Amino acid sequence: xxxxxxxxxxxxxxxxxxxxxxxxxxxxxxxxxxxxxxxxxxxxxxxxxxxxxxxxxxxxxxxxxxxxxxxxxxxxxxxxxxxxxxxxxxxxxxxxxxxxxxxxxxxxxxxxxxxxxxxxxxxxxxxxxxxxxxxxxxxxxxxxxxxxxxxxxxxxxxxxxxxxxxxxxxxxxxxxxxxxxxxxxxxxxxxx
Numbered sequence: 001x002x003x004x005x006x007x008x009x010x011x012x013x014x015x016x017x018x019x020x021x022x023x024x025x026x027x028x029x030x031x032x033x034x035x036x037x038x039x040x041x042x043x044x045x046x047x048x049x050x051x052x053x054x055x056x057x058x059x060x061x062x063x064x065x066x067x068x069x070x071x072x073x074x075x076x077x078x079x080x081x082x083x084x085x086x087x088x089x090x091x092x093x094x095x096x097x098x099x100x101x102x103x104x105x106x107x108x109x110x111x112x113x114x115x116x117x118x119x120x121x122x123x124x125x126x127x128x129x130x131x132x133x134x135x136x137x138x139x140x141x142x143x144x145x146x147x148x149x150x151x152x153x154x155x156x157x158x159x160x161x162x163x164x165x166x167x168x169x170x171x172x173x174x175x176x177x178x179x180x181x182x183x184x185x186x187x188x189x190x191x192x
Contacts (some may be wrong), residue, residue, distance in 0.1 A: 007030070009116065010107050022188060024047060039108070050072070050097035071145070078132070078175075078176050079175060079176065081131060081175075082175050082178070083096055085128065085133050085173070085175055085180055086180055086181065087132065089173060089180070089181055090119070090129070091124065091168045092124055092125075092171075093170060093171075094130070095117055095120060095121040095124065096121065096171075098117050099117055099118060099121065102114055120168075132175060132176045133173055133174070133175050133180065134173065134174050135171050135172070135173055136148050136149075136151055136171060136172035136173060136174060136179075136183045137168070137171050137172075137183070138165050138168055138169065138172075138183050138185060139165070139168075140165055140166060140167065141160070141164055141165065142164070142165045143164060143165070144163045144164070144187045145157045146171060146181065146186065148183060149172065149180060149182055149183045149184075149185050150172075150183065150185070151185060151186070151187045152169055152185065152186055153186045153187070154186070154187050154188070154189040155186060155187075155188065155189060156188065156189050156190045156191075157188045157190055158190065160188035160190050161190065162189055162190055162191060163183045163187060163188065164186055164187070164188045165186070165187060165188075166185075166187065166188045167185060167186035168183060168184075168185050168186075169181065169184040169185065169187070170184040171183055171188070172184075
């Protein structure tokens with residue numbers, strides 16, 4: 001056994017003589033702790049997995065933020081004008097009331113004025129329709145829908161069923177698919 005050790009030392013010395021750089025660098029394998037190397041490898045793997053997990057979470061958060069921002073932008077674009085549209089509804093109501101109040105005699109006497117009010121109402125409706133504000137106009141006899149209508153009163157009316165609309169006081173409006181204002185209606189309370 002000592003012969004092989006001597007042979008190894010002789011080979012090392014011959015290699016050092018041939019290559020002076022090896023002579024300067026002394027390698028002492030006793031300094032390396034080969035038993036602790038697997039522990040370091042496990043620590044590095046755990047650290048890698050932790051970084052991968054953090055990266056994936058950050059990536060998911062960024063994607064969620066992007067989607068949320070896109071949804072908020074789309075909603076602001078569609079529904080951002082809801083306050084203005086809601087504020088214009090009384091103007092529509094007043095123009096409609098002015099036309100309904102005009103009698104046949106006043107229509108004949110003030111035809112230019114009535115025509116001007118009709119054109120103004122039509123233009124207002126065109127602008128509202130352009131911006132996806134659509135009227136909800138229930139008919140007398142339609143079934144009451146609490147998603148679109150607001151019951152202002154109930155009254156028993158012969159020839160009607162309970163829950164039917166008997167009067168429309170104010171039209172409602174939708175902005176895209178959201179209710180801007182419910183139609184204000186009277187509902188029959190006649191037992192069926």
